[in-house]
Amino acid sequence: MATKASHPNSLSKKEAAVGGYFKAISAIVWKDLRAEFRSWELISAMLVFSLLAILIFNFALELDVKTRQSVTAGVLWATFAFAGTLGLNRSMSIEKDRGCLDGLLLAPVDRSAIYFGKFFSNLAFMLIVEAIVLPVYSVLYNTNLFHPGLIAVILLGSIGYTSVGTLLAAMSVQTRTRDVLLPILLFPVAFAVLLSAVKASGGFLNGADFAEISFPINLLIVYDIIFIAISFMLFDAVVEE
Amino acid sequence: MIVVKKLVKRFGLKTVLRGVDFAVQPGEFVALLGPNGAGKTTFLRILAALSRPTLGEVRIAGYKLPDEAAQVRARLGVVSHLSLLYNDLTAEENLRFYARMYNVENSSARIAAVLAMIGLEARRRDLVRTYSRGMQQRLAIGRAVLHDPQIMLLDEPYTGLDQDASSMLDAALKAVAAEGRTIVMTSHDLARAEELAARFDILSRGIIVASATRKQIKKNNLLSFYKQALAD
Amino acid sequence: MNNKPLALKILDLISIVLLLAATYLSIFVAPMERVMGNVQRVFYFHVGTAWVALIGFIFTAALSVIYLTTKNLKWDRIQVAAVEVSVVFFLITIILGSIWARPAWNTWWTWDPRLTTAAVVELVYIAYFMLRQGLDDPNKRANFSAIYALIGGLSAPITFFSIRLFRTIHPVVIAGTNAEAEGSFSMSGGMLQAFFFALFAFTVIFIDLFWNRIRLGEAQAKVEEMKINAAY
Numbered sequence: 001m002a003t004k005a006s007h008p009n010s011l012s013k014k015e016a017a018v019g020g021y022f023k024a025i026s027a028i029v030w031k032d033l034r035a036e037f038r039s040w041e042l043i044s045a046m047l048v049f050s051l052l053a054i055l056i057f058n059f060a061l062e063l064d065v066k067t068r069q070s071v072t073a074g075v076l077w078a079t080f081a082f083a084g085t086l087g088l089n090r091s092m093s094i095e096k097d098r099g100c101l102d103g104l105l106l107a108p109v110d111r112s113a114i115y116f117g118k119f120f121s122n123l124a125f126m127l128i129v130e131a132i133v134l135p136v137y138s139v140l141y142n143t144n145l146f147h148p149g150l151i152a153v154i155l156l157g158s159i160g161y162t163s164v165g166t167l168l169a170a171m172s173v174q175t176r177t178r179d180v181l182l183p184i185l186l187f188p189v190a191f192a193v194l195l196s197a198v199k200a201s202g203g204f205l206n207g208a209d210f211a212e213i214s215f216p217i218n219l220l221i222v223y224d225i226i227f228i229a230i231s232f233m234l235f236d237a238v239v240e241e
Numbered sequence: 242m243i244v245v246k247k248l249v250k251r252f253g254l255k256t257v258l259r260g261v262d263f264a265v266q267p268g269e270f271v272a273l274l275g276p277n278g279a280g281k282t283t284f285l286r287i288l289a290a291l292s293r294p295t296l297g298e299v300r301i302a303g304y305k306l307p308d309e310a311a312q313v314r315a316r317l318g319v320v321s322h323l324s325l326l327y328n329d330l331t332a333e334e335n336l337r338f339y340a341r342m343y344n345v346e347n348s349s350a351r352i353a354a355v356l357a358m359i360g361l362e363a364r365r366r367d368l369v370r371t372y373s374r375g376m377q378q379r380l381a382i383g384r385a386v387l388h389d390p391q392i393m394l395l396d397e398p399y400t401g402l403d404q405d406a407s408s409m410l411d412a413a414l415k416a417v418a419a420e421g422r423t424i425v426m427t428s429h430d431l432a433r434a435e436e437l438a439a440r441f442d443i444l445s446r447g448i449i450v451a452s453a454t455r456k457q458i459k460k461n462n463l464l465s466f467y468k469q470a471l472a473d
Numbered sequence: 474m475n476n477k478p479l480a481l482k483i484l485d486l487i488s489i490v491l492l493l494a495a496t497y498l499s500i501f502v503a504p505m506e507r508v509m510g511n512v513q514r515v516f517y518f519h520v521g522t523a524w525v526a527l528i529g530f531i532f533t534a535a536l537s538v539i540y541l542t543t544k545n546l547k548w549d550r551i552q553v554a555a556v557e558v559s560v561v562f563f564l565i566t567i568i569l570g571s572i573w574a575r576p577a578w579n580t581w582w583t584w585d586p587r588l589t590t591a592a593v594v595e596l597v598y599i600a601y602f603m604l605r606q607g608l609d610d611p612n613k614r615a616n617f618s619a620i621y622a623l624i625g626g627l628s629a630p631i632t633f634f635s636i637r638l639f640r641t642i643h644p645v646v647i648a649g650t651n652a653e654a655e656g657s658f659s660m661s662g663g664m665l666q667a668f669f670f671a672l673f674a675f676t677v678i679f680i681d682l683f684w685n686r687i688r689l690g691e692a693q694a695k696v697e698e699m700k701i702n703a704a705y
Binding site: 164167168171172174175176177178181184185187188189190191192195196199216219222223226227230234237238240241 | 606607608620632634
């Protein structure tokens with residue numbers, strides 16, 4: 001019977017654990033980005049989907065100058081939401097396919113580090129896609145979307161959407177109906193994020209008073225905090241057996 | 242090194258393990274044999290702290306599961322029939338990733354040493370996607386020994402390998418065993434098990450029905466021992 | 474399976490009597506509303522079903538927490554029962570509301586905060602059942618259901634506030650006034666009587682159905698167990 005390794009200095013042990021926690025998060029993000037910048041399969045799928053969605057919206061809504069003003073925010077967020085589920089699904093399927101999720105769970109780090117690693121990767125993918133879609137949309141419709149307020153809203157909205165999306169994707173990939181289940185689970189609970197984001201984005205684009213925009217922004221912040229906290233607490237239960 | 246007492250695992254109402262008693266001494270190589278559905282994989286997943294025991298006691302390297310899972314995980318290396326590798330990363334990148342997850346010190350030197358041991362130095366910059374099944378499995382072993390674990394758990398490592406790949410995996414496993422690690426391997430391939438292991442435990446319907454050391458089984462008699470155990 | 478307990482049989486009978494009585498009170502006894510006329514009478518059942526469904530959903534979220542801390546499958550069975558009964562009652566609420574809205578607002582449906590929240594909440598719990606459908610392992614199913622029900626329960630109030638970004642026309646009958654509300658009315662004595670009786674009746678009916686559904690869940694679990702034992 002082996003004896004337990006002694007730890008003469010408990011403080012340094014704790015520091016090492018904290019260091020290991022952030023190292024694990026950054027390792028997962030590094031690994032995801034590295035693989036993605038090589039294959040581009042996830043981002044390219046999200047991008048092509050986004051452009052197609054905008055194309056369809058263009059004709060379905062007849063986006064002339066007048067309607068565009070009122071629906072741009074809605075078109076953008078509907079596009080981001082649908083493209084987002086593609087990315088979330090794929091990102092989790094990669095972990096499931098070759099047992100890599102087990103590989104992550106075998107590592108001696110807290111399970112929430114795995115959640116945050118995947119959360120930051122997924123957020124990065126979503127922001128990259130948004131960073132490409134926005135200028136393309138600006139060029140196609142000759143509207144300026146580079147408003148710092150809008151960018152802040154997109155960041156807040158994407159954080160909220162990805163935080164709960166990462167948790168639900170980790171659940172949906174473990175089900176039999178994994179390909180179709182994620183949007184069904186995600187959209188009803190992310191409804192508030194999408195609605196607030198549309199309202200706030202539209203407010204910035206149409207130059208509304210800040211008083212009108214501040215409520216949806218506060219709601220986004222509240223949502224982000226609640227759902228990151230709850231995912232942090234529940235992720236353990238999603239991956240345990 | 243591993244002590245399991247009266248381990249029960251239920252999935253809902255279905256009882257997969259019904260009171261397993263199991264112990265492994267340091268440095269021992271134990272093969273866990275049994276038919277499909279006997280509970281081998283479930284048992285190994287509990288030892289690997291991937292699955293929680295329903296009842297019973299599991300101690301690994303002196304640490305209790307599931308309470309001290311983090312300490313146990315740091316001392317375990319796991320190889321399964323899935324590779325646990327990322328296709329779009331190179332061999333070196335896969336190892337670097339896991340070295341960070343395990344917080345391995347001096348990781349570059351360790352990665353180089355592991356690649357040399359599994360004979361994949363020349364192809365370390367190639368994507369895992371381009372590897373044959375056998376090479377992937379060798380890299381999976383490299384991944385598992387990266388943090389120099391005291392204990393190795395191998396779940397059907399030979400699944401899907403051809404003859405050549407199997408013998409290369411044999412060599413890699415023998416190298417791993419020679420470093421004094423404690424190893425538990427599940428298999429339904431008796432010949433492989435006979436070649437590697439020093440003790441054979443047979444799991445059937447969720448309990449260990451028989452156990453024998455290499456000495457107790459005369460040469461080439463594992464098959465009859467196995468059949469006898471299952472028949473009882 | 475045990476026979477139905479006597480208390481439950483009596484409760485079944487009481488529920489039927491209460492349902493008939495509540496119907497009688499709201500249709501024949503309660504006075505006719507001046508402006509809207511007879512269609513206002515669906516209001517008693519509308520609020521009655523909404524009341525129990527919402528209590529049921531709050532209860533569901535509490536059951537999630539209880540399950541996730543105890544991991545006892547009994548709480549999962551109770552949760553399914555609560556969600557199932559609540560979903561049905563809530564659907565009735567929405568349909569009755571729609572029937573009332575047609576003459577009152579001149580439309581079957583409008584994207585008012587309460588209506589939209591109701592629709593989204595209903596979709597959350599339909600998704601809950603789709604999630605369950607895709608999982609075979611009872612522990613995992615219970616785990617995921619509890620997590621999803623908790624997330625759904627937490628998102629519902631935020632959803633409500635987010636739709637508040639747009640104005641509401643839904644009347645607030647009990648407390649507070651809304652200047653923009655259309656079709657609001659104040660209740661006279663006879664109406665209040667029918668109203669509170671409907672609340673009481675639906676509470677009892679809910680408990681009765683809930684109890685029956687829990688028993689059904691237990692019977693299902695027992696059948697599953699028998700099947701598994703028969704396989705051995």
